[in-house]
Amino acid sequence: MIQFNHVSKRFPDGYMALSNIDLTIETGEMAFVTGHSGAGKSTLLKLIAAIERPTSGSITINGQNIAQLKPAALPLLRRKIGFVFQDHKLLFDRNVFENVLLPLQISGFDRNTAASRVRAALDKVDLLKKEKVMPVTLSGGEQQRLCIARAVVHRPTILIADEPTGNLDTVYAKDIMAMFYSFHQVGVTVLIATHDASLLEDNHHRIIALQHGKLAA
Amino acid sequence: MIKTWLGQHWFVFNLTLKRLVSEPVANLLSILVMGIAISLPAGIYTLVENLHTLSGYTQTAPQISLFMKQDSTRQDMDNIRVRLEENTRVAGYLYVPKDQALYQLQLDNGFDKAVQNLAHNPLPDAFIVDAENISTDVIEQLLTEMKTWPEIEHVQFDSAWAERLAALLDFGRIFVFILFTMLSIAIVAIMFNTIRLQILTRQKEIEVSKLIGASDSFIRRPFLYFGAIQGFAGGVTAWLIIVYVIQVLNDEIRTIAGLYALDLQLQPPDHGDIISLLFFAAWLGWLGARVSVASHLRHIELR
Numbered sequence: 101m102i103q104f105n106h107v108s109k110r111f112p113d114g115y116m117a118l119s120n121i122d123l124t125i126e127t128g129e130m131a132f133v134t135g136h137s138g139a140g141k142s143t144l145l146k147l148i149a150a151i152e153r154p155t156s157g158s159i160t161i162n163g164q165n166i167a168q169l170k171p172a173a174l175p176l177l178r179r180k181i182g183f184v185f186q187d188h189k190l191l192f193d194r195n196v197f198e199n200v201l202l203p204l205q206i207s208g209f210d211r212n213t214a215a216s217r218v219r220a221a222l223d224k225v226d227l228l229k230k231e232k233v234m235p236v237t238l239s240g241g242e243q244q245r246l247c248i249a250r251a252v253v254h255r256p257t258i259l260i261a262d263e264p265t266g267n268l269d270t271v272y273a274k275d276i277m278a279m280f281y282s283f284h285q286v287g288v289t290v291l292i293a294t295h296d297a298s299l300l301e302d303n304h305h306r307i308i309a310l311q312h313g314k315l316a317a
Numbered sequence: 318m319i320k321t322w323l324g325q326h327w328f329v330f331n332l333t334l335k336r337l338v339s340e341p342v343a344n345l346l347s348i349l350v351m352g353i354a355i356s357l358p359a360g361i362y363t364l365v366e367n368l369h370t371l372s373g374y375t376q377t378a379p380q381i382s383l384f385m386k387q388d389s390t391r392q393d394m395d396n397i398r399v400r401l402e403e404n405t406r407v408a409g410y411l412y413v414p415k416d417q418a419l420y421q422l423q424l425d426n427g428f429d430k431a432v433q434n435l436a437h438n439p440l441p442d443a444f445i446v447d448a449e450n451i452s453t454d455v456i457e458q459l460l461t462e463m464k465t466w467p468e469i470e471h472v473q474f475d476s477a478w479a480e481r482l483a484a485l486l487d488f489g490r491i492f493v494f495i496l497f498t499m500l501s502i503a504i505v506a507i508m509f510n511t512i513r514l515q516i517l518t519r520q521k522e523i524e525v526s527k528l529i530g531a532s533d534s535f536i537r538r539p540f541l542y543f544g545a546i547q548g549f550a551g552g553v554t555a556w557l558i559i560v561y562v563i564q565v566l567n568d569e570i571r572t573i574a575g576l577y578a579l580d581l582q583l584q585p586p587d588h589g590d591i592i593s594l595l596f597f598a599a600w601l602g603w604l605g606a607r608v609s610v611a612s613h614l615r616h617i618e619l620r
Contacts, residue, residue, distance in 0.1 A: 151528060178530035189525045205328070206531045208321050250529070 101127050102148060102258070102289070107157035109143050109313075117143040118313045121157070125291065127257075130284040132300060133293040135310035141293035142186065144310065145260050148291070149181050150174050161258070179207055182251035182288075184261035188243050190235045196222065196246055197231040203254040221253040225279060241272040248279060258289045265296055273299065326538075333542040347511055348547055351504055352554025355598055358496040359586070360559045365489035367583045381456070382473040383444040383463060393468040397444060400466065406459050408447040415440045441470060453483050501601055504551070508544050508605025515540060516613045523617050533614070540610045541603055548602020552595040560585050 104123040110116050118140045125131055133141045146152040147159055150166050158165050166177055190199055200221055204214040222228045225245035235243060244264060251259060261280065265273035277299060284290045294300075300307060309316035337344045385393060394412070401410045413421075418440045423429040446463075448456050456474065463472045516523065523536055563583045574581040586594070 149528075172533075175530045175532045175535075178528065181530075183528065185528070189521070189528065191522055191525060193522070202526065203529050205325070206526060206529060206535055208325060210321050210324055211328075 103160045105158045107154045110155045130290040131306040133308045139310040140313040182256035182259040184251045186262040188247045200249045221249040225249045261292045348550045351551025354500045355555035356558040362493045381446040384471040385442040386470040406449045408449045411445040413443045504601045505605040509609040512606045512609035544602040544606025545599045549599035552598025
């Protein structure tokens, strides 16, 4: 369970990204965060992974207040979360397999377990045949899937995606969304930020709408 | 658990080697710079140690003269002999009876007339003692001890030569120490910069690793390995330089020594010195990397 209590985030330049957010996301829930660009979607997601720290208020994940975590405790928190970044953040000096391997190396898996998990994750996003390929040669959709594989390879309990269908055409976007639904079905808490209205059509999941850093009524 | 840990380190070790090989020219040059920087003090140290060893062999090794009292008996001589033989600081000794000394004086210095006019032999019996080595400590201890022996009238030692050599060797060692310190600082500084550049080029990798939960030690590890491996390689280079230079010098020395019918050779550093050298160089590389990583990783902001 992820809980926001009176959370505000003001950036050093004075910009108020979020103000007084109260929000609860249940374990295993799937929810969309919507709003115009600048509404605070990315900031909200980054607060959960402690990439940004709140100016005030508390954020608890399974009872742990992450706003008060010491820097040394952050790595363990982040290993419980899978994050699909808006700008992918792939490493272009290593191949597809090694990109997905990174989270497992960080968590200290042994080579064999890690290799089979990487292949399982690549299989899920349909990139198994391209494991030796360098990411530069991948299409936009493939890069997005690679980023998803890297986000789920260590089997996080929370999956966060920031504009995962940002630059993709509708067909690819539908593919990607299907993947998120399947993670939700196996019990992962999924939180997706998007401004893409088409994703939200005939969708029965919760929508968290942000407007200028506040929850819209 | 331990296997995983070893596996991680083995992985990083391999990764670092790959990175070293991927930029061969730049890395070889830094290794060469470090090798030369280390070989200077290490080479001079080797020469000083050789000088120290050589000085033990020279014929001008310090000798202590022990003059017996005029009325000493055969028993007194034997006492001294026993003491000299039992003393571990004594390498050897020569007994010069007073008759022989007088005879020598007649022969050597043309004092024969003067000597013949003497009513009795004024010279004492004497022992000429070789000290085990030339260190001033050893000689000082020997002198103090001998002065307490009741049979001895006078102990004479020309310490100037030994002291001069010892002082010279001490000077050499201090010089080596200062050189070592300064060049060590230089190596740490070089490594600091090398790692700073590496961190800049690997900024994205560091950022992504942090974002997906890498601990600081995970992020530091490849850089520390890089520093240590490059330092070690610099140490190996220094060692090769020293061995080569000694070989070249030995060829020259052989020619000169041959003219004087001497058997002189410079000895390369021994195994202990080589191991210390390699590990010290690796440690310097590691230290430079550690300082650099500590001061530069903090500035990498997550976005």
